[in-house]
Amino acid sequence: SYVLTQPPSVSVAPGQTARITCGGNNIGSKSVHWYQQKPGQAPVLVVYDDSDRPSGIPERFSGSNSGNTATLTISRVEAGDEADYYCQVWDSSSDHPRVFGGGTKLTVL
Amino acid sequence: EVQLVESGGGLVKPGGSLRLSCAASGFTFSSYSMNWVRQAPGKGLEWVSSISSSSSYIYYADSVKGRFTISRDNAKNSLYLQMNSLRAEDTAVYYCARGERAMVAGGYYFDYWGQGTLVTVSS
Numbered sequence: 001s002y003v004l005t006q007p008p009s010v011s012v013a014p015g016q017t018a019r020i021t022c023g024g025n026n027i028g029s030k031s032v033h034w035y036q037q038k039p040g041q042a043p044v045l046v047v048y049d050d051s052d053r054p055s056g057i058p059e060r061f062s063g064s065n066s067g068n069t070a071t072l073t074i075s076r077v078e079a080g081d082e083a084d085y086y087c088q089v090w091d092s093s094s095d096h097p098r099v100f101g102g103g104t105k106l107t108v109l
Numbered sequence: 110e111v112q113l114v115e116s117g118g119g120l121v122k123p124g125g126s127l128r129l130s131c132a133a134s135g136f137t138f139s140s141y142s143m144n145w146v147r148q149a150p151g152k153g154l155e156w157v158s159s160i161s162s163s164s165s166y167i168y169y170a171d172s173v174k175g176r177f178t179i180s181r182d183n184a185k186n187s188l189y190l191q192m193n194s195l196r197a198e199d200t201a202v203y204y205c206a207r208g209e210r211a212m213v214a215g216g217y218y219f220d221y222w223g224q225g226t227l228v229t230v231s232s
Contacts, residue, residue, distance in 0.1 A: 031211035033218035035154070042204055042222040043146075043154065049213040054220065086154050090216020096170055097216060098144070098156040 002091035004101035011107045018074040020104045022087030025068060030089045032070040034063060037103075038083045046085075047072060074106070082108045111135040111221045113205045118226030125195050125230070131188040131205030131223055139163075139183035142208035144219060145190050147201035147228075155201075158190065159208065159217075173199075195230045202227050 005023040012018040022032060032050050035043040045054050047063040050070065060075045074081055087101040117129040131143070145157040158179040159168045167179055178191040188205055203226050206219035 029214060031214040031216055031218070033211070035219070037154075042224050043219070044222070045218065045220050048209070048218050048220070049211050084153075088154075088218060090211060090214075090218075092215060096156070096168065098159065098168075100154045100156065103153040 001094055001096065002089065002099050004087055004089060004099055006085075006087060006101040006104045008102070009105045009107060011109055012074075012077050013109045014077055014079060016077055018077050018081070018106055020072045020074075020085050020087075020106065022070040022072070022101050023068055024070075024089065027068055027070050027089065028066045030065075030091070032063065032065045033088045034061075034072045035086045035088065036081075036083045037086065043086065077106075077108055079108050082106055111207065113207065113221055113223035115203065115205050115223045115226040118203065118228045120229045120231065121195055122232050123196060123230055126191070126193045127195065127228060129190040129192065129203055129205075129226060129228070133186045133188065133205075133207075136207070138181075138186040142166075142217060143181060143188045144206045144208050145179060145188075146204045146206050146219065146222075147199075148204070148225075149198070149201040152201075157203070160188070192228070195228075197230050200228060200230050 034047040037043040050065040051063040091097045112134045114132045144159045176194045205223040207221040208217040209220040
C-alpha cells in the first residue's frame with residue numbers, strides 16, 4: 001500500500017514561513033490534498049489538487065508537488081495556524097486508495 | 110451552507126454493535142460520494158469506508174471489512190455506518206466527510222467534514 005511520510009513536528013516563529021512536507025513514491029504524479037485540524041475540532045480542507053485553496057482559506061496557505069515530495073507552505077505564520085496538518089492522496093493502484101499521511105504538528109513559537 | 114451532523118456514538122462493550130448516522134444538508138446529497146473517517150485518541154486520521162452517490166460502489170479499510178457496513182438513504186439525505194463485532198481498537202471519533210473529485214490526477218478528497226461522534230469500546 002502507498003505510504004505518505006510527514007515529519008511529526010515543525011516549529012516556526014510568528015511572521016515566518018512554515019513548510020510541511022509529505023513524502024511518497026512519485027507523489028508528483030498524484031493529486032495531494034491538505035487538511036488542518038485544531039485541537040478538539042474536525043479537519044478542515046486547506047489545499048486541494050496540489051495547490052488550490054477552498055474559498056475562505058487565506059492566501060498565506062499554498063501547496064506544491066513534484067517528484068517524491070509535496071509541500072504545504074504557510075506564509076506569515078500566525079498563532080492561530082498552530083494545528084495538526086495531514087496530507088492525503090488517492091492511490092489508484094490500491095484497493096484502498098484513500099491514503100492519509102501521519103500528520104505534522106505545527107507549533108508557533 | 111453545507112452541514113454534516115453525526116450521531117449515534119457512545120459506549121459499547123467489546124463484541125457489541127452500534128449504528129452511526131450522518132445527516133446532510135445544504136447540498137444535493139445524492140450527487141456526492143460520502144465517507145467515514147476515524148481518529149483514535151491522540152492518533153492520526155484513518156479512512157474507514159466510502160460509498161458512491163448511488164451506492165453502486167462501496168469500499169472498506171481492511172481493519173473494518175466484514176464488521177462494518179456503510180449505507181445511505183438519498184431520500185433522507187443520510188449516511189450510515191453499522192458497526193458490529195466492535196473491538197477496543199475501534200475506539201475513535203468517527204467523522205462523516207463529503208467526497209469531491211480531484212481534477213488534477215483523479216481520485217477524491219474530503220471537502221466537508223462533520224464534527225464527529227465518539228465511539229468508545231470498553232468493558
